[in-house]
Amino acid sequence: MSEFGTVGFVGLGHMGAPMARQIAGHGYVVFGYDVSEVAHGRAAAAGIEAVELDDVAKQSEIVILMLPDSNAVASVLGDARFLDALSEGALVIDMSSSDPIRTRQLARDVAERQVTLIDAPVSGGVAGAEKGTLTIMVGADEAAFRRAHPVLKTMGRVVLAGPVGAGHTVKALNNLLSATHLWVTSEALLAGERFGLDPQVMLEIFNTSSGRSGSTENKWPNFVLTGSFDSGFGASLMLKDMQIAVNLIGSTGVPGSLGAEATALWARAVEDLGPRADHTEVVAWLRDHSVDQPEE
Ligand code: NAD
16 A cells, blocks of 8 residues: 555546546555546546545545536535545545535535535646646645645645635636636737738737737647647536636626626537537637628
8 A cells, every 4th residue: 555545536537537647646546436438448548546436435535526517526425325435534625616605515514424625626727737737726724725735736736725615716717817818819819810910920929918818828829720729628617617707706796797798708609619619619619700891
């Protein structure tokens, strides 16, 4: 048995599989679980043993969840196979981008079973998961944070954002920013291109000017101009995060009109693109919705 102990990992998708591999690479024994056989194959390729859900819970004092959303998290936490098999005092870390209001409720629910739930969503994409350079934003009390820290730091830079739910809050707000600037960046670049400018040249200028962002520095050069549209982050997952953020903003009384408008635009694109589209494909959607103007 490893001196580092065992970690359970539920959700071995685009992000989960490389994150589990990072943890194992630092000496922990990792037991994985996913509902999908495809994911089991991906985990095996990453050197992660896939077992049944109750075995994950039985074998591990710390279990990480990397699932699509709060519904999936609630279904695992509400699964008797999982909860009954967890040892008293177990720590569950939800690294998915979930809804903070539901996270706080779930944390109260599992606390009745002497289980601690904290949130630690991530930013940095599949590339960051593969390199172990994610930004990990934690919502936890000090004691749970100290307990989670050694495992979390195997995957990237760990920041304590505040109490339970704080990580999920800042993650949703971050993605509202990210999606909104990808959209407006794309409007600007597509318009410049149709006006006769070279997008490479425009990006070079934006990237040393005040218009720069993750969209100009990373997404456009790596996933749009290459034509690959394969960032590994789904458009519908981004929409989920935007909706969480807009609801949160609404609940605080801050006027959230730009965020709400960006979310409505994003929802239209996702409806056309379908549930499997990469989030960078919204640029192709915008291009397809550009219309030819009559010559002056
Ligand atoms: P994904 O769809 O690739 O992976 C999710 C995995 O969860 C799938 O393998 C699915 O089979 C599994 N799953 C779903 N329900 C399950 C259940 N009840 N029990 C066990 N397994 C279940 O998604 P992803 O891109 O890896 O994203 C995971 C989370 O991380 C999401 O909340 C997403 O918003 C967030 N996120 C993704 C990225 C990215 O770049 N992909 C970046 C940061 C955050």
